[in-house]
Amino acid sequence: MNNYKAVPGPLLSTINSPDDLKKVSADQLPQVCQELRDFIIDTVSVHGGHFGASLGVVELTTALHYVYDTPEDQLVWDVGHQAYGHKILTGRRDDFHTNRKYLGLSGFPKRTESPYDTFGVGHSSTSISAGLGMSVARDLLQKNNEVVAVIGDGAMTAGMAFEAMNNAGVQNSDLLVILNDNRMSIDPNVGALNEYLADITTTQTFNKMRDDLYNMLGYFKGAGEKMRKMASRMEAALTTALTPGSLFRSLGFKYYGPVDGHNVKNLARQLHDLKKVSGPKLLHVVTVKGKGFAPAERDQVKWHASGSPFDKVTGNSLAKKSNDKPVPKYQDVFADSLIELAKKNELITGITAAMPSGTSMLKMMEEIPDRAFDVGIAEQHAVTFAAGLATQGLKPFVAIYSTFLQRGYDQVVHDVAIQNLPVVFCMDRAGVAGADGPTHHGLFDVSYMRCLPNVVVSAPMDEQDLRNLMYTASRYGEGPFSIRYPRGAATGMKVSPEFEYITPGKGRTIAEGEDIAILSFGTIGNYAAEALDELKIAGISAGLYDMRFAKPLDTELLDDISRKYRHIITIEDAARFGGFGSAVAEYYSDKEDRPVQVIMGVEDRVVEHGTQKELHRELGLDAQGIVEQAKLLMEKQTSRL
Incomplete structure (x- = not known):
């Protein structure tokens, strides 16, 4: 593992918690933001990780922890791609180089990792629902802490976000929703809401239209009592229709913004003022994804995340180039x-x-x-x-x-x-x-x-x-x-340009054996193919069958296998309960002369992060794990004789 640790700037090096951040003067906040942004760039340029989203909310993150008393005040991040600055400011700076590495920090907020991570996330559009639950619980428990949910404009396109806002508007519990509007999620946002947000952030256009209409109404107001009353009604209607955020107001939220998401001092002041406003409220913050790193600002899709080292000035890849033809990804x-x-x-x-x-x-x-x-x-x-x-x-x-x-x-x-x-x-x-x-x-x-x-x-x-x-x-x-099919590179095999129809429910024989049959489902079968030679050296003759289908099963092939082998191993890169191995066991369950079966899959547990190879080894699903299971199965059989 590369143990490179970025060196924090003079102010950031003194901040081990939000309490330390609060000791910094408001005039020093821009420097804190610059040092925080530099620290993220330094670290990710070596170790990789999600990138653009965290750079885009450096000022917002700093302002939130500066104004609110976290973790007593509950801060909920949506998705979590943007939470790197949050992790660094909440006591995880010195361990940040382990981010997304095996046994290291999680790449997302995680409740078991820190009290500052109030809600575990990874899928989008959950923050408002979770935040509303926290705010209602606070009211029921008669506490007085604040609750803030930060959601991106991409995540706001999901129906769940609007379900939550619709409920929050009638609950009338104190909740601040911050809409981080950068017009991006991972890819460019699509849909009518995206166009609506684009319209209301084009304040020049909005202001000119409003001024023209108000000038016209002013003319009407000087034209007699009836015209003045009509003008007043038109003004009220137009104000509702044209004010940015009318959509959110219709859902019961007080709307504020759009505001500059990169002016940290102004953000801190506005957040401080909003603490005094009761009920559900929404602050619309406009940011630039990848802010402060020019390549990421220019190509926000590419720099959503980085998987390989890069030059932190130019953005050029530092990965070693290979003369080998690249292996295509399954996707x-x-x-x-x-x-x-x-x-x-x-x-x-x-x-x-x-x-x-x-x-x-x-x-x-x-x-x-x-x-x-x-x-x-x-x-x-x-x-x-x-x-x-x-x-x-x-x-x-x-x-x-x-x-x-x-x-x-x-x-x-x-x-x-x-x-x-x-x-x-x-x-x-x-x-x-x-x-x-x-x-x-x-x-x-x-x-x-x-x-x-x-x-x-x-x-x-x-x-x-x-x-x-x-x-x-x-x-x-x-x-x-x-x-x-899995993430990442395929096998690199030579692929036929022609397509072949596979009868649903038909598997194939990869290798014949005598002692044990290995029945694989999916790409995990490539580990089984690797294991055959080592099993042969150990004196175990194993057959390998790529079943291809968990439903319908190739029952004809299963019958042939049960006649030939007394021991079988099923393997899949999936939950063991209810999966392919279970399907095979269910089929054999009513057979009188059925083989002894070992089901290899992911046990009933949460699997943490790491590379695919590291996790397959931990789970015992790699070639070595298959060999170990086969040997154990044969040892048990020998002990019974």
Whole structure:
């Protein structure tokens, strides 16, 4: 592990808590912000991590901890991409170099990590709901602390945020919502709300229109009593209609702004004043994502996060260049295959929920823009939108991270599965997702898809299989079809330019054996392939079967395996309960002559962050873990003889 630690500036080095920050004079706050921004850049340029969002809220973060008495006052961050400054100011500066590393600090706010992290986050649009719960609890418990929820304009596009605001407006509990408006989430925001926010932050245009109308009304006021009354009514109506934030006022919030999110002294003053305002209120803060780092300001999508070292002045990558041809990522194999299929079949459409870059759906949006849709941070809508397309004979491919599809599960059940509509779910980031940690691991999709009627549940072992499964799904007309694949690089194998139809429910034999059969589901099977040679050296003859489908199962192949082997191991990069291994066990459960089975998967626990290899080793799901399980199984058999 690279243990480089950035050196904090003279003021930042004295700040180990918000209490220390409060000892700084208001005139010194801009210097604190500069040192905080420099510290984030120094650290991330070496260790990587989410970047642009945290740089954009340096002044807001500093002002919040300067004005409020955290952690007694509750500060809730939405998503958490932007919480690096918050972590550094709340006692984690000296450990910040471990951020997102195995056994190090989490990349997101985490309740077990610090009392200043009031709510664990990772998915968007939860802050207002959580903040309202905290504020109502405060009222019931007769406490007097403040509650502040910080939400980005991207996260504000999700329905959950508006559900919370609608409720907060009638609860009338003291709650401050800060809308951090940078017109970005990870990719550029889409939708009518984004355009509304853009309009009300264009204050020059608004002010000119208002002045022109008020001049006209002033003329009417001098034209007699009746005209004065009419002018007064028109003025009241126009004020409501044209004042920025009328949408939020209609939901019961007092609206303030837009204000400059990079003027820390002014922000501190405004936050101090807002503490005196009762009820639900919203402060609209305009910021620049990546502020203070020119490359990040110019290309906000690219600099949302950095995975490799870079020059902190130029932004140029410092990663060692290789002459080897780069191995494609699974997400790119998905996108390239989808475009190929869509060019041959005009009924195919692509849908993503605010992750066109993360899923590589952006490629289709650029090549076939009229059939590729980014619906914003709205997974529920994405699924039902796809269902609507499917009712009209189209073939929608919905590309959503496994962990985010959980947010649209009701729609998967009611709008797709029950109606048996041919929607294809392409679940990226399946299995352990790496440094993003518990909120981003895609461990539950096999279990939550397998229990639904009509749904095919599949997983490729390699990129050729992914292409073929997508082709199969494009031709499958009997109902919903799901395909799960992991984050990161594929195997690098030579891929056939042709597609091959795979009969749903049919696996394949990779290697024959005599002692143990290893049944794999998905790319985790590549570890099993590595384990075969070591098992052979240990005197264990193992067969390997890539099952491809958790539903329907290849029962013919399972019957053949049970006749040949007395011991089997099933392995999957997913929750052990209710997954592929459980499906195999259920099938064998009523067979009189069934093999002894070991189910390898993720146990009933929260998996923390780390690289995929580190986590697979910890979970015992790598090649070494398979060898250990096989040896243990054979030792138990020998001891019984």
